[in-house]
Amino acid sequence: MRKNLNVIAAYSIMMGLIILVGIFQSWNIALSIFNLCLISAVMTMGANIQWGYAGLINFGIMGYTALGGLAAVLISVDPVQEAWSEGGFNILMSLFFIIIMVLAVKYILKKYKKSKIRTYSIAAIIILGIVIIRFTAEPGIEAIESVNPAKTGFLGGFGLPIIFSWIVGALFAGGLAFIIGKVALGLRADYLAIATLLISEIVIAIIKHEDWLTRGVKNVIGLKRPAPYEVNLQQTDWFINLVEKFNLSKLNLISDLSERQAALNQFVIEGSSVFVKLCYSGLFLVVVIILLILTQKALYSPWGRMMRAIRDNEEAANAMGKNVVKQHLLIFVLGSAIVGIAGAMLVTQDGLFTPGSYRPMRYTFLIWVMVIVGGSGNNFGAILGGFVVWFLWIEAAPIGLYLVNLITAGLDNSHFLKVHLIESVPYFRFLMMGIGLLLIMRYRPKGILPEKIEIK
Amino acid sequence: MDFINAIILLLNYIFIPALAYGSQLALGAIFVTLIYGILRFANFATGDMMSFGTMVTILFTWYFQSLGISLGFLPTALLAIPFAIIFMASYMLLIDKFVFKYYRVNKSPPVQLAMVSIGVMFVTQAVVRIIIGPSDRRFFDGEKFLIRAGEFKEITGLNEGLAIKSTQVITIIVTLILVSTLFWFLNKTRTGKSMRAYSDNEDLALLSGIDPKKIVMITWIIAAILATIGGALYGLDKSFKPFTYFNNMLPIFAAAIVGGIGNPFGAFLGGYVIAFSEILLTYAYKKFFMYILPESMEPEGLIQLLSTDYKFAVSFSILVIVLLYRPSGIFKGKIL
Numbered sequence: 001m002r003k004n005l006n007v008i009a010a011y012s013i014m015m016g017l018i019i020l021v022g023i024f025q026s027w028n029i030a031l032s033i034f035n036l037c038l039i040s041a042v043m044t045m046g047a048n049i050q051w052g053y054a055g056l057i058n059f060g061i062m063g064y065t066a067l068g069g070l071a072a073v074l075i076s077v078d079p080v081q082e083a084w085s086e087g088g089f090n091i092l093m094s095l096f097f098i099i100i101m102v103l104a105v106k107y108i109l110k111k112y113k114k115s116k117i118r119t120y121s122i123a124a125i126i127i128l129g130i131v132i133i134r135f136t137a138e139p140g141i142e143a144i145e146s147v148n149p150a151k152t153g154f155l156g157g158f159g160l161p162i163i164f165s166w167i168v169g170a171l172f173a174g175g176l177a178f179i180i181g182k183v184a185l186g187l188r189a190d191y192l193a194i195a196t197l198l199i200s201e202i203v204i205a206i207i208k209h210e211d212w213l214t215r216g217v218k219n220v221i222g223l224k225r226p227a228p229y230e231v232n233l234q235q236t237d238w239f240i241n242l243v244e245k246f247n248l249s250k251l252n253l254i255s256d257l258s259e260r261q262a263a264l265n266q267f268v269i270e271g272s273s274v275f276v277k278l279c280y281s282g283l284f285l286v287v288v289i290i291l292l293i294l295t296q297k298a299l300y301s302p303w304g305r306m307m308r309a310i311r312d313n314e315e316a317a318n319a320m321g322k323n324v325v326k327q328h329l330l331i332f333v334l335g336s337a338i339v340g341i342a343g344a345m346l347v348t349q350d351g352l353f354t355p356g357s358y359r360p361m362r363y364t365f366l367i368w369v370m371v372i373v374g375g376s377g378n379n380f381g382a383i384l385g386g387f388v389v390w391f392l393w394i395e396a397a398p399i400g401l402y403l404v405n406l407i408t409a410g411l412d413n414s415h416f417l418k419v420h421l422i423e424s425v426p427y428f429r430f431l432m433m434g435i436g437l438l439l440i441m442r443y444r445p446k447g448i449l450p451e452k453i454e455i456k
Numbered sequence: 457m458d459f460i461n462a463i464i465l466l467l468n469y470i471f472i473p474a475l476a477y478g479s480q481l482a483l484g485a486i487f488v489t490l491i492y493g494i495l496r497f498a499n500f501a502t503g504d505m506m507s508f509g510t511m512v513t514i515l516f517t518w519y520f521q522s523l524g525i526s527l528g529f530l531p532t533a534l535l536a537i538p539f540a541i542i543f544m545a546s547y548m549l550l551i552d553k554f555v556f557k558y559y560r561v562n563k564s565p566p567v568q569l570a571m572v573s574i575g576v577m578f579v580t581q582a583v584v585r586i587i588i589g590p591s592d593r594r595f596f597d598g599e600k601f602l603i604r605a606g607e608f609k610e611i612t613g614l615n616e617g618l619a620i621k622s623t624q625v626i627t628i629i630v631t632l633i634l635v636s637t638l639f640w641f642l643n644k645t646r647t648g649k650s651m652r653a654y655s656d657n658e659d660l661a662l663l664s665g666i667d668p669k670k671i672v673m674i675t676w677i678i679a680a681i682l683a684t685i686g687g688a689l690y691g692l693d694k695s696f697k698p699f700t701y702f703n704n705m706l707p708i709f710a711a712a713i714v715g716g717i718g719n720p721f722g723a724f725l726g727g728y729v730i731a732f733s734e735i736l737l738t739y740a741y742k743k744f745f746m747y748i749l750p751e752s753m754e755p756e757g758l759i760q761l762l763s764t765d766y767k768f769a770v771s772f773s774i775l776v777i778v779l780l781y782r783p784s785g786i787f788k789g790k791i792l
Contacts, residue, residue: 191779198709
């Protein structure tokens with residue numbers, strides 16, 4: 001118990017801060033911060049597995065997040081029958097050709113020894129394949145995109161409950177990570193960082209511009225929800241009764257009947273959105289707890305010990321007969337899959353998929369700040385990092401505004417410096433993150449909750 | 457005649473824009489490569505440092521404009537650049553003193569330095585946005601075109617016009633001067649040689665009495681010159697927007713690695729490789745083939761290999777291919 005005192009203290013302070021936001025701002029804001037904290041925590045756990053357990057740098061978090069989001073769209077949206085009948089055949093044909101192309105390349109790679117002729121023939125197959133695929137896909141894509149472009153213009157998905165997409169998102173992200181890992185894991189640490197960063201940009205470019213699959217920058221809105229809708233809740237009897245029970249003391253103060261009804265309505269509207277957010281919190285909390293148990297188990301298992309050995313001394317681990325390449329690939333896939341889950345969760349919560357919003361600052365570098373600040377190699381630290389950094393990221397604007405007002409208190413309200421500073425308050429969050437990261441790196445390089453391995 | 461038209465078309469839409477864009481990338485790539493070669497880390501703050509330099513240039517330009525100083529047909533920014541460089545160099549030395557020095561002295565692994573550079577990236581980005589704001593800014597003044605498309609058509613009597621923007625010419629000329637001076641400095645002067653020695657083998661260089669503090673300081677000053685000029689030229693040619701500069705970091709990295717990281721000459725050429733491949737692969741060749749081929753064979757589609765949306769993706773794919781087949785870059789990296 002005593003050993004874990006700092007963990008408990010850190011988490012209680014964090015929860016206290018969120019509760020304070022609930023009391024002073026509103027419970028709606030507090031819960032939306034809490035939900036995004038949970039999602040960030042899942043992402044950090046993914047990144048932490050790669051960086052903390054195995055020392056692999058993955059700057060491609062944005063790409064996996066977006067793939068998870070794509071999974072949410074493909075699973076939950078109803079299929080667009082017309083688009084399928086117009087261009088579905090062409091798309092399936094080109095998919096078929098892609099598979100044939102990959103198999104052909106694999107066959108050649110396996111069958112023939114490395115030589116110039118082999119390289120050239122592979123290049124020829126790829127170029128020929130791309131030309132064929134383009135010619136089959138082009139008419140299909142055009143047909144699909146012209147089907148009611150204002151509303152659909154894409155193939156749609158499978159129309160399944162969106163919750164399944166969390167698993168599919170993990171599969172998508174893991175699949176991409178497998179491909180990237182196969183080609184890029186041999187690179188040195190900083191090359192790997194740059195390569196993954198650029199590959200994730202390619203993924204985003206594809207998601208943004210392949211309208212037949214994702215609607216691109218036209219966004220997909222109104223995704224199905226695993227939680228009830230506010231509008232429906234506001235008309236359900238048991239919910240109204242529940243809200244009434246909660247706010248009985250406040251309602252009893254109002255004697256006028258019509259006023260009381262109006263107040264109750266207000267409470268119901270507020271309560272419904274809080275209730276929906278609580279549903280999401282519950283779902284997300286389940287995911288976080290399951291992942292936490294699994295990652296903790298993995299950390300203390302023989303496998304976790306092996307990973308640390310590989311991280312700390314790759315050559316020695318290799319000499320002891322551990323397959324470093326295979327383990328690196330495995331952990332790269334696992335970590336990315338977890339990030340994919342987070343991506344699907346994010347889209348589930350928002351109810352919309354906006355490919356234009358995936359930017360490396362928010363989805364890659366911020367997550368890395370979380371991992372470093374929280375404590376790499378420690379799952380509790382990673383989750384805490386997600387909470388602290390996201391909380392600051394959101395609350396930076398109010399804090400910044402307060403500070404600006406404090407510093408410029410002596411200036412006139414219309415003074416140009418004050419006006420300028422107040423306008424630029426949103427950018428104080430970058431400043432705060434940067435300074436926070438630099439301070440942590442300098443004075444507490446292992447993070448708030450450092451890695452602590454107990455040998456039992 | 458048609459043949460000349462086709463050539464002019466390519467010059468106008470591919471060659472000259474790619475040359476200008478490539479020069480801008482090349483300056484950034486040499487910046488990355490110098491930091492990587494001498495200070496030994498991947499600097500993720502590259503794009504934002506360039507935007508900081510450009511911001512200072514813009515502020516000085518505005519100041520000069522308010523004083524009524526101008527360079528006639530040349531942009532006022534050219535006058536502002538030297539002042540901006542002084543400012544930028546002191547900013548970089550300040551950052552080095554308070555941030556990077558600690559890790560260098562402690563011989564931290566390069567990964568840690570890269571992480572620290574992310575912190576610097578956040579801070580610099582915040583400073584730029586707080587001072588000048590996130591919006592698009594143009595600070596170009598003076599004569600816009602050297603040759604206008606219409607004038608060119610009149611003079612030569614061709615169908616295709618050739619428009620040369622003065623910013624493109626300025627970019628290319630300034631880059632050539634700057635890069636040749638830099639190579640002269642690195643190859644011929646004592647300090648430059650000691651920088652190369654330090655990059656090649658740190659211990660050996662220290663043994664032979666090279667002062668590491670001086671090397672680091674000069675590296676940062678050169679970096680400040682490259683970042684400010686590269687950023688300002690890009691801003692003059694297109695426009696200044698902090699977010700674009702952050703994004704430009706990616707093709708710049710691609711250029712530095714394709715050219716062989718740590719090798720300034722490679723980075724210089726890498727910039728052009730990236731720029732030309734981006735533009736060549738995403739240009740629609742329909743008009744070109746209309747000039748070249750007889751009428752009966754005129755193409756129907758746009759004859760575009762990739763849509764322009766994939767401009768960035770092209771350079772990144774080249775990078776990935778290079779990383780896989782020749783991790784040391786086309787021109788053999790890791791020697792300065």
